[in-house]
Amino acid sequence: LRADYDKIIQIMQNLADNAFNYTLGEGLITLGAYHEAEHKAVVLYVKDTGVGIPESVGERVFDRFFRGDEYQEVKLDTPGTGLGLSIVKSLVEIHGGSIWYESEVGKGTTFFVRLPVVEESAALSQSNN
Numbered sequence: 001l002r003a004d005y006d007k008i009i010q011i012m013q014n015l016a017d018n019a020f021n022y023t024l025g026e027g028l029i030t031l032g033a034y035h036e037a038e039h040k041a042v043v044l045y046v047k048d049t050g051v052g053i054p055e056s057v058g059e060r061v062f063d064r065f066f067r068g069d070e071y072q073e074v075k076l077d078t079p080g081t082g083l084g085l086s087i088v089k090s091l092v093e094i095h096g097g098s099i100w101y102e103s104e105v106g107k108g109t110t111f112f113v114r115l116p117v118v119e120e121s122a123a124l125s126q127s128n129n
């Protein structure tokens with residue numbers, strides 16, 4: 001991957017925090033990754049069985065200071081500034097990646113992060129610079 005590991009951990013930590021914060025009571029949180037040869041990319045994902053995000057929110061979920069106060073009561077109990085996902089999106093884009101999510105209210109949410117893979121020889125010559 002082109003991204004350094006600290007940044008990847010920061011991205012996953014933020015998404016996992018949200019998965020925990022927005023899952024009430026019993027739930028299941030799954031972290032995973034798969035390789036996409038055709039995109040020369042790796043997709044990381046964080047899936048939860050939480051409260052979900054209404055379709056009307058769309059891309060606003062990535063806006064700075066956006067919190068789900070229009071539809072969520074959980075947010076009152078969860079610490080947060082509404083900055084997490086905007087920072088995650090910047091980090092992903094700085095590394096040439098993309099982020100998107102799928103969600104169903106009452107069922108859960110999955111956030112996906114696609115990061116480009118670099119050839120090992122390219123990665124080596126980069127680190128020698």
Ligand SMILES: Nc1ncnc2c1ncn2[C@@H]1O[C@H](COP(=O)(O)OP(=O)(O)O)[C@@H](O)[C@H]1O
Pocket residue numbers: 018019021022048050051052053061066067068069072075079080081082083084085086109
């Ligand atoms: N996994 C998730 N499930 C449901 N809602 C989520 C999830 N992740 C984020 N959200 C919604 O998006 C909003 C913004 O998330 P974020 O930028 O991380 O800010 P914060 O967690 O500080 O509120 C949250 O307040 C919440 O309403």
Ligand SMILES: [Mg+2]
Pocket residue numbers: 014017018080082084085
């Ligand atoms: Mg958050």
